[in-house]
Amino acid sequence: xxxxxxxxxxxxxxxxxxxxxxxxxxxxxxxxxxxxxxxxxxxxxxxxxxxxxxxxxxxxxxxxxxxxxxxxxxxxxxxxxxxxxxxxxxxxxxxxxxxxxxxxxxxxxxxxxxxxxxxxxxxxxxxxxxxxxxxxxxxxxxxxxxxxxxxxxxxxxxxxxxxxxxxxxxxxxxxxxxxxxxxxxxxxxxxxxxxxxxxxxxxxxxxxxxxxxxxxxxxxxxxxxxxxxxxxxxxxxxxxxxxxxxxxxxxxxxxxxxxxxxxxxxxxxxxxxxxxxxxxxxxxxxxxxxxxxxxxxxxxxxxxxxxxxxxxxxxxxxxxxx
Amino acid sequence: xxxxxxxxxxxxxxxxxxxxxxxxxxxxxxxxxxxxxxxxxxxxxxxxxxxxxxxxxxxxxxxxxxxxxxxxxxxxxxxxxxxxxxxxxxxxxxxxxxxxxxxxxxxxxxxxxxxxxxxx
Numbered sequence: 001x002x003x004x005x006x007x008x009x010x011x012x013x014x015x016x017x018x019x020x021x022x023x024x025x026x027x028x029x030x031x032x033x034x035x036x037x038x039x040x041x042x043x044x045x046x047x048x049x050x051x052x053x054x055x056x057x058x059x060x061x062x063x064x065x066x067x068x069x070x071x072x073x074x075x076x077x078x079x080x081x082x083x084x085x086x087x088x089x090x091x092x093x094x095x096x097x098x099x100x101x102x103x104x105x106x107x108x109x110x111x112x113x114x115x116x117x118x119x120x121x122x123x124x125x126x127x128x129x130x131x132x133x134x135x136x137x138x139x140x141x142x143x144x145x146x147x148x149x150x151x152x153x154x155x156x157x158x159x160x161x162x163x164x165x166x167x168x169x170x171x172x173x174x175x176x177x178x179x180x181x182x183x184x185x186x187x188x189x190x191x192x193x194x195x196x197x198x199x200x201x202x203x204x205x206x207x208x209x210x211x212x213x214x215x216x217x218x219x220x221x222x223x224x225x226x227x228x229x230x231x232x233x234x235x236x237x238x239x240x241x242x243x244x245x246x247x248x249x250x251x252x253x254x255x256x257x258x259x260x261x262x263x264x265x266x267x268x269x270x271x272x273x274x275x276x277x278x279x280x281x282x283x284x285x286x287x288x289x290x291x292x293x294x295x296x297x298x299x300x301x302x303x304x305x306x307x308x309x310x311x312x313x314x315x316x317x318x319x320x321x322x
Numbered sequence: 323x324x325x326x327x328x329x330x331x332x333x334x335x336x337x338x339x340x341x342x343x344x345x346x347x348x349x350x351x352x353x354x355x356x357x358x359x360x361x362x363x364x365x366x367x368x369x370x371x372x373x374x375x376x377x378x379x380x381x382x383x384x385x386x387x388x389x390x391x392x393x394x395x396x397x398x399x400x401x402x403x404x405x406x407x408x409x410x411x412x413x414x415x416x417x418x419x420x421x422x423x424x425x426x427x428x429x430x431x432x433x434x435x436x437x438x439x440x441x442x
Contacts, residue, residue, distance in 0.1 A: 237369070240434055
């Protein structure tokens with residue numbers, strides 16, 4: 001059995017994500033086709049971002065919230081062609097997105113098709129990702145653009161996502177060509193990144209993850225998704241609650257990077273040392289020890305304890321707010 | 323036996339528009355120069371509470387619309403939307419503090435602040 005001390009950071013993989021092109025092959029991600037003349041307008045009315053200006057060939061990430069203002073899913077809306085959108089989410093639970101949208105599809109001419117089993121998502125991350133895509137598919141994908149390209153006789157969709165604070169492209173392709181496409185990306189300079197190393201990168205860069213930092217347990221503001229909310233777009237599901245949280249400064253927690261001398265466990269509570277007072281919760285925890293000898297985690301930390309250097313406790317391990 | 327909604331005593335197999343609402347609809351249609359018209363009442367996804375009312379003056383019903391007549395005004399309700407609207411009363415309140423067209427919907431568990439969206 002592999003213990004945390006045996007798992008090593010791969011500097012080549014982290015270096016590729018930071019300075020080159022790292023490639024993440026998703027075991028399963030939500031990939032849904034949303035087609036019909038009312039599809040975009042419906043999503044605009046349901047989610048946090050203004051979407052009517054996402055014309056053909058463009059993309060934008062948005063948040064679907066519940067009427068209580070909690071996060072149901074966060075997904076990229078890629079406008080592939082006239083009446084056809086591709087919805088891409090980090091969640092492995094495609095049924096959740098589909099049922100949430102389907103619930104509000106009443107008179108709209110729009111249809112949802114789950115492509116999560118028949119297609120694969122490969123993410124290319126880092127400043128050289130755009131060159132890797134161009135080298136393999138012969139197309140330059142601009143910021144927040146969506147293109148369709150041929151590879152091995154099959155159509156693949158490449159989508160740029162600028163919402164995460166790093167250069168990020170998602171390639172969506174049929175299962176049959178996924179291994180060959182990934183191999184072609186590697187030949188062009190992409191470095192395959194293992195899950196633990198990607199997780200550490202995500203934590204370091206404060207990139208919120210599905211069912212960790214965001215989900216039914218949190219609202220999008222505290223989950224680090226503030227930039228995915230358009231406060232002047234008008235109504236969407238949960239808008240009144242989210243607007244009130246922001247207007248009256250009612251958000252009680254913020255997403256923070258945490259440091260500790262030992263590995264932490266996601267889901268565990270954060271407390272004030274020697275007191276049982278809750279200070280938040282650990283949402284993601286890396287099992288990898290950094291060069292500095294620390295373990296890094298993400299946590300939803302109550303506002304009173306956000307100052308850098310604040311020392312908290314989780315299961316007997318001292319935790320410092322970064 | 324006819325089951326009645328608790329608030330306005332409207333049978334649940336129909337929707338009703340008040341005389342005042344019907345008058346306003348007729349006036350809006352006349353202002354638009356429409357001789358043949360009806361009021362489309364529907365529900366679409368969206369809004370703070372998830373479902374939003376749709377009101378539109380149209381020339382006639384579509385194939386799948388249920389047609390109801392109140393105070394001389396034809397009301398067209400798409401069958402897919404009817405389940406969310408059964409038993410609803412549509413009224414009109416004017417004046418400086420009036421809200422315009424107002425829905426009293428017994429199916430709505432909650433309504434947003436402006437009254438244009440609801441949840442079931």
